Amino acid sequence: MTVAFRRDRLIHILKRLLLHLVLLIGAFFALFPFIWMVLTSLKSYIEASAAQSLLPTNWLFSNYLQAWNQVGLFPRYFENTIFMAVTTTLGVLITSSLAGYAFACMRFPGREALFIILLSTMMVPFEVTLIPNFILMRDLHWIDRYEALIIPWTASAFSIFLLRQFFKAIPSELFDAAVLDGCTHFQFLWNIVLPLSKPALIASALFTFLGSWNSLMWPLLVTNNPVMRPLQVGITSFITDAGTEVQYLLAAVTISIIPVILIYFFLQRWFIEGVARVGIRG
Amino acid sequence: MVASRSTRRSHHIDWTAYLYILPAFVILGLFHIFPVFYAIDISLNTGPINKFKFVGLQNYLRALATPDFWTALSNTFSFALMTIVSAIGLGLLFAYLLYQGVRGQSFYRTVYFLPYVLSTVGSSIVWAWVFDPSSGLANLALKTVGVPPLRWLIEPMGVFQLIGRQFNISVPVWMHGPSLALVAIAIFTVWQTVGYNIVIFMAGLTNIPGEIYEAARLDGADSFQLFRFMTFPLLSPTLFFVLVISVIGSFQSFNQIYSMNVAAAQTLGGPLGTTYTMTVYMFDQLYTYSNYGYASAIAVLLSGLILILTLVNFRLVGSRTEAIE
Numbered sequence: 001m002t003v004a005f006r007r008d009r010l011i012h013i014l015k016r017l018l019l020h021l022v023l024l025i026g027a028f029f030a031l032f033p034f035i036w037m038v039l040t041s042l043k044s045y046i047e048a049s050a051a052q053s054l055l056p057t058n059w060l061f062s063n064y065l066q067a068w069n070q071v072g073l074f075p076r077y078f079e080n081t082i083f084m085a086v087t088t089t090l091g092v093l094i095t096s097s098l099a100g101y102a103f104a105c106m107r108f109p110g111r112e113a114l115f116i117i118l119l120s121t122m123m124v125p126f127e128v129t130l131i132p133n134f135i136l137m138r139d140l141h142w143i144d145r146y147e148a149l150i151i152p153w154t155a156s157a158f159s160i161f162l163l164r165q166f167f168k169a170i171p172s173e174l175f176d177a178a179v180l181d182g183c184t185h186f187q188f189l190w191n192i193v194l195p196l197s198k199p200a201l202i203a204s205a206l207f208t209f210l211g212s213w214n215s216l217m218w219p220l221l222v223t224n225n226p227v228m229r230p231l232q233v234g235i236t237s238f239i240t241d242a243g244t245e246v247q248y249l250l251a252a253v254t255i256s257i258i259p260v261i262l263i264y265f266f267l268q269r270w271f272i273e274g275v276a277r278v279g280i281r282g
Numbered sequence: 283m284v285a286s287r288s289t290r291r292s293h294h295i296d297w298t299a300y301l302y303i304l305p306a307f308v309i310l311g312l313f314h315i316f317p318v319f320y321a322i323d324i325s326l327n328t329g330p331i332n333k334f335k336f337v338g339l340q341n342y343l344r345a346l347a348t349p350d351f352w353t354a355l356s357n358t359f360s361f362a363l364m365t366i367v368s369a370i371g372l373g374l375l376f377a378y379l380l381y382q383g384v385r386g387q388s389f390y391r392t393v394y395f396l397p398y399v400l401s402t403v404g405s406s407i408v409w410a411w412v413f414d415p416s417s418g419l420a421n422l423a424l425k426t427v428g429v430p431p432l433r434w435l436i437e438p439m440g441v442f443q444l445i446g447r448q449f450n451i452s453v454p455v456w457m458h459g460p461s462l463a464l465v466a467i468a469i470f471t472v473w474q475t476v477g478y479n480i481v482i483f484m485a486g487l488t489n490i491p492g493e494i495y496e497a498a499r500l501d502g503a504d505s506f507q508l509f510r511f512m513t514f515p516l517l518s519p520t521l522f523f524v525l526v527i528s529v530i531g532s533f534q535s536f537n538q539i540y541s542m543n544v545a546a547a548q549t550l551g552g553p554l555g556t557t558y559t560m561t562v563y564m565f566d567q568l569y570t571y572s573n574y575g576y577a578s579a580i581a582v583l584l585s586g587l588i589l590i591l592t593l594v595n596f597r598l599v600g601s602r603t604e605a606i607e
């Protein structure tokens with residue numbers, strides 16, 4: 001009895017060890033590109049291009065200064081990206097809260113049909129609207145203007161869907177009580193629904209912010225003037241400028257990634273809950 | 283009492299609702315719905331923007347008669363197959379492992395999800411360097427296990443062709459497989475997206491009530507049977523959701539390929555056009571050649587393809603699982 005028990009325990013421990021081993025290998029694969037990126041960004045040119053040792057012999061933090069100065073427009077790229085991402089996110093939060101509320105809590109003719117139209121826009125590939133939108137931007141003279149970078153993205157079917165699902169879960173008794181108190185729809189939305197929906201609002205804000213921060217194809221098309229370019233486009237053009245000086249390139253990439261990593265580590269719970277919430281239905 | 287109140291509410295129409303949905307629908311209508319029809323219109327024309335000339339279906343016929351188009355289509359399918367299968371398989375594996383209630387669960391989850399939030403441009407520069415033929419980590423790793431270095435992102439040869447060459451077997455042309463360059467981009471893409479799948483699968487797994495397992499275990503089911511007959515069927519709605527999202531996402535992939543091409547100093551779709559996917563082809567026609575009509579025709583064809591695949595998904599897989607909505 002005790003022998004069998006011991007053997008079972010041993011198998012159990014071995015299983016756990018194996019489990020952690022696999023999980024750690026996974027974690028290693030997820031992280032090593034960054035660790036390597038940071039290490040390489042601190043190496044000298046010769047060390048960086050030879051990949052002999054993992055750690056730099058001299059930790060050249062000056063590479064970062066060099067990269068910052070070489071890109072030249074770095075501060076401007078940051079400004080553009082932050083402005084673009086923040087305003088887009090605010091826009092999406094406003095339009096999605098209103099629309100999500102209407103679809104979740106109000107009754108009006110055509111609600112189902114409009115909701116289906118809304119959902120179907122999620123299926124439209126970005127590529128198909130790219131060309132018409134590009135022509136539209138030209139006709140509006142929005143090329144090289146913030147309007148082009150921001151306004152087309154200030155509404156999101158995904159966010160409306162996310163918020164609508166969340167709003168729907170709010171008990172209707174709350175609404176009935178609010179109506180008895182003489183509350184209007186807007187007051188109810190502002191004072192009760194939105195404060196109760198913080199997780200969904202944060203998730204939708206994070207995804208919009210991130211999408212905007214990381215967007216590439218659209219800003220590439222609608223900006224010609226380097227001064228108007230956001231960070232991602234700026235970095236791609238630095239690839240050619242940096243040439244073989246990979247340590248500067250990786251330093252520049254590290255600089256561009258740091259804000260997102262910080263946001264992620266402080267708010268990762270919301271990211272992950274947001275994804276999980278959309279994945280499992282409503 | 284409750285019932286009567288709710289029926290009373292259902293007769294009441296909130297006309298202000300239209301005001302609430304107005305801002306969203308103006309933006310979506312103008313920049314996401316109307317452009318679909320406009321794109322179809324543009325695809326029937328040729329020439330520079332202000333001098334469009336109607337040519338009917340000529341752009342479509344031209345696409346179907348162009349070898350580049352078919353190369354792009356086949357590359358798109360290879361890329362989608364590689365990324366979807368690996369990202370779903372690995373996602374399922376890691377979600378299932380994490381679901382076993384390991385210590386540090388949330389640490390692992392946070393780490394796995396990290397690549398998903400970082401910009402494709404940044405990560406692809408790093409990965410292009412990982413795949414660098416002379417000083418990259420990938421070849422360094424191969425060297426330690428005794429495999430000769432590979433050219434990765436600048437290798438136009440098919441993977442099966444390369445493997446065959448290793449063993450002195452000549453592989454027939456139709457079996458060359460996707461180029462190593464495309465495979466490398468697929469590896470990068472899987473790395474980037476698998477964390478998303480893990481999180482969704484974990485959410486799906488946590489939704490399965492634990493009592494079911496206990497009951498099955500009491501009936502003497504082993505852990506494989508548990509997975510095969512309990513977890514898998516109960517997880518299928520989640521699996522279906524991930525499949526639909528993955529198909530749409532992989533057929534739309536552009537950023538990874540574009541930035542990897544740029545970072546590896548290749549021409550768009552290079553080497554030798556082996557990473558030319560439909561989106562890259564479309565972008566090239568638009569950005570490099572300003573063929574608006576032709577590029578639109580490709581975009582419309584791609585959208586049609588995605589739509590068909592999504593419908594097929596719903597018919598084949600969706601009907602067998604519980605419907606999502």
